[in-house]
Amino acid sequence: MDKFVFSNIEREMATYGYDAVVKSHCRMCHGGCGVLVYTKNKKVAKIAGDPNCPINHGTLCSKGIASAQLAYHPDRLTRPVKRIGPKGSGKWEPISWNEALDTIAERILNYKDDFGAESIVMGYGTGRENEAVIYRFANLLGTPNVITAGHFCYGPRIATSIITCGTNPIADYENHPKCIMVWGNNLVISNPDCYKGEPFSVSLDAGAKLIAVDPRLTRIAARADIWLQLRPGTDTALALGMLNVIVNEKLYDRDFVENHVYGWDPFVKRINEYSLERVEKITLVPKEKIINAARLFATTNPAAIQWGVAIEQQVNCADNNRTLMALMGITGNIDVPGGQVLFQAPKIRNVGHFGAHRMLSDVQREKRLGGDRFRLAHNFAITNPKCVWDAVLEETPYPVKMLFLISSNPLMSRGNAREVYRALKKVDFMAVSDFFITPTAELADIVLPASTWLEMDYIGDFWKRHGYILPRRKVIQVGECRSDHEMLNDLAHRVGQGEHWWDNFELALDWILEPMGIKWRDFEKMEYIRGEVEYQKYKTKGFSTPTRKFELYSTLLEQWGYDPLPQYREPPESPISTPELHKKYPYTLITGARSPGFFHSENRQIPWLRELHPDPVVEIHPETAKKEGITQGDWVVIESPRGKVKQRAKLFAGMAPEIVAAQHAWWFPEKKDPGHGWDESNINILTDNAYEACDPAMGATHVRTLLCKIYPENKNGGDL
Amino acid sequence: MKQYSLVIDHESCWGCKTCEVACKQEHRATDNVKLISLWEDGPKMVDGKLEFMFKINVCRHCDDPPCAEACPEEAIQKREDGIVVMNYELCTGCQSCIGVCPYDAIDFDEKRNIAQKCNLCHNRVDQGLFPACADNICLAHCIYFGDSEEIDQNLTKRKRTTWPHPETVSKTG
Numbered sequence: 001m002d003k004f005v006f007s008n009i010e011r012e013m014a015t016y017g018y019d020a021v022v023k024s025h026c027r028m029c030h031g032g033c034g035v036l037v038y039t040k041n042k043k044v045a046k047i048a049g050d051p052n053c054p055i056n057h058g059t060l061c062s063k064g065i066a067s068a069q070l071a072y073h074p075d076r077l078t079r080p081v082k083r084i085g086p087k088g089s090g091k092w093e094p095i096s097w098n099e100a101l102d103t104i105a106e107r108i109l110n111y112k113d114d115f116g117a118e119s120i121v122m123g124y125g126t127g128r129e130n131e132a133v134i135y136r137f138a139n140l141l142g143t144p145n146v147i148t149a150g151h152f153c154y155g156p157r158i159a160t161s162i163i164t165c166g167t168n169p170i171a172d173y174e175n176h177p178k179c180i181m182v183w184g185n186n187l188v189i190s191n192p193d194c195y196k197g198e199p200f201s202v203s204l205d206a207g208a209k210l211i212a213v214d215p216r217l218t219r220i221a222a223r224a225d226i227w228l229q230l231r232p233g234t235d236t237a238l239a240l241g242m243l244n245v246i247v248n249e250k251l252y253d254r255d256f257v258e259n260h261v262y263g264w265d266p267f268v269k270r271i272n273e274y275s276l277e278r279v280e281k282i283t284l285v286p287k288e289k290i291i292n293a294a295r296l297f298a299t300t301n302p303a304a305i306q307w308g309v310a311i312e313q314q315v316n317c318a319d320n321n322r323t324l325m326a327l328m329g330i331t332g333n334i335d336v337p338g339g340q341v342l343f344q345a346p347k348i349r350n351v352g353h354f355g356a357h358r359m360l361s362d363v364q365r366e367k368r369l370g371g372d373r374f375r376l377a378h379n380f381a382i383t384n385p386k387c388v389w390d391a392v393l394e395e396t397p398y399p400v401k402m403l404f405l406i407s408s409n410p411l412m413s414r415g416n417a418r419e420v421y422r423a424l425k426k427v428d429f430m431a432v433s434d435f436f437i438t439p440t441a442e443l444a445d446i447v448l449p450a451s452t453w454l455e456m457d458y459i460g461d462f463w464k465r466h467g468y469i470l471p472r473r474k475v476i477q478v479g480e481c482r483s484d485h486e487m488l489n490d491l492a493h494r495v496g497q498g499e500h501w502w503d504n505f506e507l508a509l510d511w512i513l514e515p516m517g518i519k520w521r522d523f524e525k526m527e528y529i530r531g532e533v534e535y536q537k538y539k540t541k542g543f544s545t546p547t548r549k550f551e552l553y554s555t556l557l558e559q560w561g562y563d564p565l566p567q568y569r570e571p572p573e574s575p576i577s578t579p580e581l582h583k584k585y586p587y588t589l590i591t592g593a594r595s596p597g598f599f600h601s602e603n604r605q606i607p608w609l610r611e612l613h614p615d616p617v618v619e620i621h622p623e624t625a626k627k628e629g630i631t632q633g634d635w636v637v638i639e640s641p642r643g644k645v646k647q648r649a650k651l652f653a654g655m656a657p658e659i660v661a662a663q664h665a666w667w668f669p670e671k672k673d674p675g676h677g678w679d680e681s682n683i684n685i686l687t688d689n690a691y692e693a694c695d696p697a698m699g700a701t702h703v704r705t706l707l708c709k710i711y712p713e714n715k716n717g718g719d720l
Numbered sequence: 721m722k723q724y725s726l727v728i729d730h731e732s733c734w735g736c737k738t739c740e741v742a743c744k745q746e747h748r749a750t751d752n753v754k755l756i757s758l759w760e761d762g763p764k765m766v767d768g769k770l771e772f773m774f775k776i777n778v779c780r781h782c783d784d785p786p787c788a789e790a791c792p793e794e795a796i797q798k799r800e801d802g803i804v805v806m807n808y809e810l811c812t813g814c815q816s817c818i819g820v821c822p823y824d825a826i827d828f829d830e831k832r833n834i835a836q837k838c839n840l841c842h843n844r845v846d847q848g849l850f851p852a853c854a855d856n857i858c859l860a861h862c863i864y865f866g867d868s869e870e871i872d873q874n875l876t877k878r879k880r881t882t883w884p885h886p887e888t889v890s891k892t893g
Contacts, residue, residue, distance in 0.1 A: 003848045004848060004849075004850055004865070004866075005848075006850065006855060006856035007855065007856060008848065008849055008850075011847055011848055011849050012849065014847075015844070015847040015849060046745060047745070048855070048857065049856065049857060051856060056859070057856075058856040058857075059738075059856060059857055059858060059859040059861075060738060060742075060857050060859075061736060061738050061859065062736065062737050062738050062740070062741035065738065065741045065742055065744075065745050065857075066741055066744075066745075188734035188735075188736060188859065188860065189734065189735070189736055191859075196859065197734060197736065197859040197860070198859040198860075198861075201732065201734070201859060201860045201861065202861070205732070205861070217763050217770055217772050218772075219733075219734050219735055219772060219773070219774060220734075221772075222762075222763070222770065222771060222772040222773065223731075596735070596736050596737040596738075597737065597741070607751050608741050608744045608745070609741070611751055611752050612737050612740065612741075652763065653762075653763045653764070653770070654762075654763040654770060654772055
C-alpha cells in the first residue's frame with residue numbers, strides 16, 4: 001500500500017493533465033475549509049480538501065466539492081440587471097456596472113438627503129465573509145440599520161459570550177475533550193462557524209464520552225452515551241436543571257467559582273428555583289437522566305459543549321447561551337486545553353475595526369430600529385428584521401425607503417414570510433447582490449452579480465473566533481461578476497466615502513494585515529496564520545467583562561434593564577402557553593434540521609446537491625402518520641395559525657409522536673415563473689415574528705418551535 | 721496478490737453524503753444515477769434503545785461476482801487485484817446484472833441506456849491514486865481502501881487520534 005498517499009497532488013496533475021492547482025479557502029457555508037482547486041483549460045476541474053489545513057485536515061463536504069457547479073451554473077447572474085417590468089414580473093435588462101452603481105449611488109444620496117441615512121437599510125444573510133465590509137459601508141453612510149441573521153444566528157453567541165467572558169468560547173477538539181455535550185447541533189452535517197465535523201469525529205474516535213441534547217434522533221444522538229430527548233424549546237430549563245445538580249452535588253470547580261465568577265450567590269439562588277421535579281415537568285426528560293448527564297459532564301475533564309444556532313432561534317436565545325456558558329464555566333472548562341478556549345486572533349486589524357463601528361455617530365446609533373426594545377442586540381449593532389419591515393410598511397418610527405440586500409434571501413429565511421413579502425414589494429427601492437435572481441431578488445430594482453469564493457482574494461475566517469486566518473485565493477473569473485468587497489469599495493467612492501476606502505480592494509487586505517508587517521502578496525503565499533495560543537489567561541488578566549470576572553450574573557444586562565440571571569420562558573406557542581390553540585393545532589412543529597448539501601436557501605439549483613434531496617421533507621412519527629392518514633412520500637399540508645405549505649412525508653420514529661419536523665428555506669429554482677415557488681414549501685410562511693415572541697434582549701425570532709396541524713394534500717380540499 | 725476493496729466503518733458514518741458527491745465529481749454520472757449511495761437504517765427499537773445508522777451501499781467486488789456471470793456481453797470482469805470492472809462500452813442495457821446483484825449495488829442510467837456501478841476508481845488505482853470517495857475526503861474517516869483483510873484487522877488501529885500537521889506552518893501571530 002506504500003504507493004498510495006492521500007491527496008497526491010503530483011499524480012493527480014499527471015493523471016488528469018490539470019494546468020494548475022490553487023490552494024484556497026472554501027466559503028460554501030458559514031464554515032471555511034482549506035481546499036485544493038485543480039484547473040484545466042483555466043476552468044475549475046476538481047475540488048479537494050487541503051490535507052495541510054488545520055481546520056479540515058483534507059476532508060471536505062458535499063457543498064465544497066460541488067462549488068464548480070455553482071460557479072458555472074447556466075442560471076448564474078453574470079451581468080448587472082435592472083428591472084423593466086412591474087415588481088415581480090421577472091422582466092430584466094442587462095446594464096453596465098457603471099449604470100448599476102451610479103443608479104444605486106444616486107438613490108442612496110437622495111434618500112439620505114430627504115429622509116436621513118437611517119432610511120437606507122443594508123443587509124446580509126449568514127454573510128459570505130462580506131459582513132465587515134457591509135458594516136463599514138453602512139457606518140460610514142450613517143445608517144445604524146443593518147439586517148442580518150445576527151439577531152438569531154451566531155450574533156447571540158458573540159453578544160452573550162462577550163458580556164459573560166469576553167469572547168466566544170470555542171470547543172477545543174485539537175486537544176480532545178474527554179466528554180462532549182452536543183446541544184441541539186448536528187455539526188457533522190452543517191460544519192458550522194468555528195467548527196468542523198472532522199475534528200469532532202476524531203475526538204470521539206479518541207474516546208470522548210458523548211452526551212446529545214436534541215428533541216430529534218440524529219446519528220450523534222444515536223451514538224451518544226446519554227441522549228436527553230427534551231421537549232422542543234425547553235433548553236434553558238434543562239441546562240438550569242443540570243446546573244442545579246452540579247451545584248448541589250458540589251461537582252463544580254471550586255477554585256474557579258471562588259476566584260473567577262461574579263454573582264455566585266444570586267446564581268445559586270436562581271438555579272435552586274429549578275428543582276429537578278420542576279425541570280422534568282418542563283422538559284419531559286426523566287430527572288435520573290438529567291442527573292446522570294450532569295454528573296458525567298461535570299466529572300469528566302476536560303469537557304466541551306458543542307453549541308450552535310438551534311437554541312438561538314428561540315425566545316430563550318440569550319439565556320440558552322448563558323446557561324450553557326455557565327455549565328462550561330463552573331465545571332472549570334473555560335480556557336483549558338480540550339475544554340472551551342478563548343482563542344486569540346492574529347494581531348491584525350479585526351472585523352470590529354474594519355467595520356468602522358466607531359465612525360457611526362451617537363445620534364445615528366440611537367436611531368437604530370428596535371434599539372430601545374432589543375438592547376442587547378442594539379449594543380452589538382444588530383437589528384431585528386421585523387423592525388425594518390414595520391418601518392417600510394407603517395413608516396414607524398420613520399420611513400425606510402431603500403433596502404440593499406447583499407447575499408440575503410429573507411423571503412425564505414426570516415420569520416413570517418408573508419410580511420417580508422409585503423415589505424419587499426412595497427419598499428421604494430431595492431438593490432440585491434447575489435449569484436442568482438432568487439425569489440427575494442425578483443422583487444428588486446437592480447440585481448448585481450456577486451462572485452463566489454472561487455472568484456476572489458480574501459482573508460478567510462477574518463471574522464472568526466478560532467484564532468486562524470487563511471488565504472482565499474482567486475482561481476477564476478466568471479462573466480462580469482464582482483466580489484461584494486470590490487463592489488462596495490467602488491460604490492463607496494460614488495457616495496462620497498472615498499477617503500475611508502481604497503483604490504482597489506487588495507489595498508484593503510494590506511491595511512487589515514499591516515499590523516503584522518505583511519501585505520496580501522505575502523499572506524497569499526502562506527498556509528495560514530494562527531494567533532498566539534495561551535490558556536487560562538483569566539488567571540493573570542481576568543475576563544474582559546466589567547467585573548473582570550466570568551459573569552454568571554450579568555452586570556451589563558442589569559444595566560440595560562434585564563434580569564441579570566438566566567430564566568426559562570415557555571415558548572410563545574406550545575401546549576402549555578397556548579392550550580386553546582393547541583386543540584386546533586395539536587402538533588409541535590420543529591423546523592430547520594440541516595440537510596447535507598444545502599446552506600439555508602442555497603444550492604437547490606446545484607445538480608449534485610439537489611439530487612441528494614429532490615423534495616422538501618417533513619418528518620412525521622409513524623403513529624401520527626397513521627392517525628392522520630399519511631403514508632411515506634405523500635405531499636402533506638402543514639398548517640399553523642399564520643398559513644400553510646406542503647412538504648413530502650418521511651415517516652421517522654426518532655422523535656415523540658406529537659412532534660413534526662419540517663425543513664426550512666425551500667424554493668424551486670427550476671420553476672421559471674418569478675416566484676420560483678417561494679411560498680409553496682417555505683416553512684417561514686408558518687412562523688411568527690411578533691415582537692412579544694422574540695427574545696426580549698436579543699430580538700431573536702422564535703422560528704424553531706410552533707404549533708401546527710398536518711393532513712394529506714389531497715384530503716377534502718386540502719390542496720394548497 | 722492483494723485483493724482491493726472498500727471497507728466502510730458504518731458505526732462512524734454520519735450520513736454527510738460527501739462520498740456521493742466526490743464520486744459524482746470523479747465520474748460525472750448522469751443526474752440521479754449513483755455508483756455509491758447512502759441509506760438510513762432505522763430508527764428502530766433494539767433492546768429498548770432507538771438505533772439509527774447510516775449505511776453506504778456500493779459494489780462489494782464479490783469473490784464470485786454474480787453480475788459477471790449474468791452479463792451476456794461479458795462486460796463485467798474481475799481483475800486479479802479483486803476489482804470488478806464493468807466495461808460500459810460493452811453494456812447493451814439488458815439489466816441482467818441488476819437483477820442478480822445481492823446488494824442492489826448496480827444502478828441503471830436510462831439516459832445512456834447502460835448499467836452503472838462502482839468500478840473502484842480503477843482508473844485512479846492504476847495510477848496509484850486512492851478512489852475518489854476514499855481519498856481522505858470523509859470527515860468521519862469511515863471509508864477505507866485497500867486489502868480488505870488487512871483493513872479489518874487494523875481498523876481500530878487506523879482510527880486517527882492525531883493529525884498530520886503541516887511542516888510549512890507559518891509563524892504565529
